[in-house]
Amino acid sequence: MPTAYISHPACRRHDMGPGHPECPQRLDAIEDWLLASGLDQALERHDAPEARGSDLELAHTHRYVAELSETLQALAATGESRAMDPDTVACPQTWAAALRAAGAAVHATDLVIDGKAENAFCAVRPPGHHATRDQTMGFCFFNNVAVAIRHALDVRGLRRVAVVDFDVHHGNGTEDILAGDERVLMVSIFQHPLYPYCGAVPKGENMINLPVPPYTRGGEVREMIEAQWMPALEAFKPEMIFISAGFDAHREDELGQLGLVEADYEWMTQRIMQLAERHAQGRIVSCLEGGYALDALARSVGVHLRTLAGI
16 A cells, blocks of 8 residues: 655645745655655655544634634635744634645544555644644644544544654643543653753653753664653554654754754654554554754655655
């Protein structure tokens, strides 16, 4: 079965302004790499559908979904932009992009559970892992991966799923939504201290948070993953694995100070795939989060996809 690659042109049109690191060119860089490398031919492309309100409310409060939807639709109608918080700006095209980003994650989950794809990667923006139950944060509006996880559990009936977050920033929103849910094991590694300045103390017993200091390199990260993630994941035996795939821990990315390179992302993807083969019928859904050095982002996503596709 192929690796599904899910995106939508609407995700390109969300724009938070000149100089903002979470820019439309991120998706352009990935697309250019896919074409130049020939990997594009090995992937099965899907247009992301729009998420429904019922999808979003699997992870967010009804009030948050209603109020954010009203705000974003108003901006779409007036053509105005608005700062939602110090880091996150909504423009007239944000509503459409946010629906497609969350919808991609739900669609990917269905494709993989239904056996129509071996695994899937969602090349979407805005990202999601900082969005809490009821708050925009850190470039994020809806928590794409948390929506997909709850869809897998509450709609599709899976009993145990894992989420792996290797973004340089702690996935505080995903933790906020999933902490205490015994059906989920979340493992993450992130630079600390760094935005959002939390995560050193997990919010729930189903969270394995690995905060690491600036300038930690890939070898140390691999050792921590082997010692702390892998035994817990093996014991948990997830039926499906979700990845918050942030590539801003790359040594070329200026939004963090970690020292990962493409080989580290390849290794992490391989370890996740080996676990998925043993316990989850190979089922993996990966959602793009951070990664702001465009060349490094494209190369890192490239090795991630090559590994998922078995090329």
